[in-house]
Amino acid sequence: MSWGFLRDLLSGVNKYSTGIGRIWVAVVFIFRLLVYVVAAENIWKYEHDEFECNIKQPGCENVCFDHFFPVSHIRLWALQLIMVSTPSLLVVFHVAYRENREKHHKRRLYRSPGDIDGGLLCTYLTSLILKTGLEIVFLVLFYKLYNGFKVPRVVKCDISPCPNTVDCFISKPTEKMIFLYFLVATSCLCIVLNLSELSYLVFKHSIKCYLKRYIKRCQ
Amino acid sequence: MDWGSLQAVLGGVNKHSTSIGKIWLTVLFIFRIMILVVAAERVWGDEQQDFVCNTLQPGCRNVCYDHFFPISHIRLWALQLIFVSTPALLVAMHVAYTRHEKKRRFRNGEKIDIEELKNEKIHIRGALWWTYTSSIFFRLVFEAVFMYVFYYMYDGYQMPRLVKCDAWPCPNVVDCFVSRPTEKTTFTIFMLAVSGICITLNLAELCYLVMKICTKDSKKTP
Helix, strand or coil: CCHHHHHHHHHHHHCCCCHHHHHHHHHHHHHHHHHHHHHHHHHCCCCCCCCEECCCCCCHHHHHHHHHCCCCHHHHHHHHHHHHHCCHHHHHHHHHHHHHHHHHHCCCCCCCCCCCCCHHHHHHHHHHHHHHHHHHHHHHHHHHHCCCCCCCCEEEECCCCCCCCEEEECCCHHHHHHHHHHHHHHHHHHHHHHHHHHHHHHHHHHHHHHHHHHHHHHC | CCHHHHHHHHHHHHCCCCHHHHHHHHHHHHHHHHHHHHHHHHHCCCCCCCCEECCCCCCHHHHHHHHHCCCCHHHHHHHHHHHHHCHHHHHHHHHHHHHHHHHHHHHCCCCCCHHHHHHCCCCCCCHHHHHHHHHHHHHHHHHHHHHHHHHHHCCCCCCCCEEEECCCCCCCCEEEECCCHHHHHHHHHHHHHHHHHHHHHHHHHHHHHHHHHHHHHHHHCC
16 A cells, blocks of 8 residues: 555546546646656655754653654655545545446436546535645645744754753754645646646536526527 | 566566567666665665664664655665556556457457457557657656755765764754664665666667657658
């Protein structure tokens, strides 16, 4: 069980997505998941071992690290990736439900189970809203937990058992900051893609409804 | 999820590439991605652990390492490979869109052989020519940008044995020693050379495509 599982799940989602949805899947695979696995994970690998405080007091380093990094950036990043990919499963489940219904009734109930209309449109729009909401929640969480997206070189720690105030040095702060900004940029791109897809679907179906009503009125 | 997934995606693009494009993909997979994974990652694996400074001052090593290596070579290469591979996806998306349109026409009643559609070799002309040429152009731009970033960040392509650091909290100027500088320089020059080869292949492909369209136009006009 690893990221390959998420990749396979999302590949299934791709079939029932709009064009913008497919671009979103590509962005998530390549600029978020792949960058996470091949680059970002290694930067944060030894973050605790390389976190050094100017003190010999046992326990001080542990306590300071825990205070400044309640949840590590890399774990938050992984959670964000999982949470943001999951709403797409709603669409897969709904299509599977439609296909099951057709099998049960042994006749064609829908023009095509994967066509985005009716109930599936609502599910699709819900998944888009959830995805966007979760992206924003995680960005706000990152911002609040770490006072912006900066990673300082030094943090000053005065929690017991550290006597007085102690300087603690974070490893690779610049590299971590660069990748955090990359994470923020890709999150924002995904938010923009989701909002565009939402607007496109709402616009397309409003026009369809309006035209249907207009034709009915003319008849 | 790793480089294998990228390889699976790009392998699909291979079918619709020119011969030079296929050579470029092979060079990318074998001399860049594979070398990165099996060799370069090991060379840079212990870079901070074995970065040693001639001081006992806690924090000095961390700060000096961060000052001299704001972003590690290995991460820059990984990003370069991802960015350079991505434009090929534009072509894959265009081909997928063309196929999707043909399938839609088939569903709407036009007679198209499904088997022939699956195995059809898509020729690089019309809108696809523009997509393909744009993807090569973006590849060139990304390669050039990354090579410049490397040069600018590391003052050339050589890895020094010794760096002198006086960032706080290091007292005065401290000597810091980089681990495996010669091996790192060798790999940096190797990756640089292969980038150069890839740039040459992309330029050749671009010229070939432009010439192809020009000769076709000149054949049309009597």
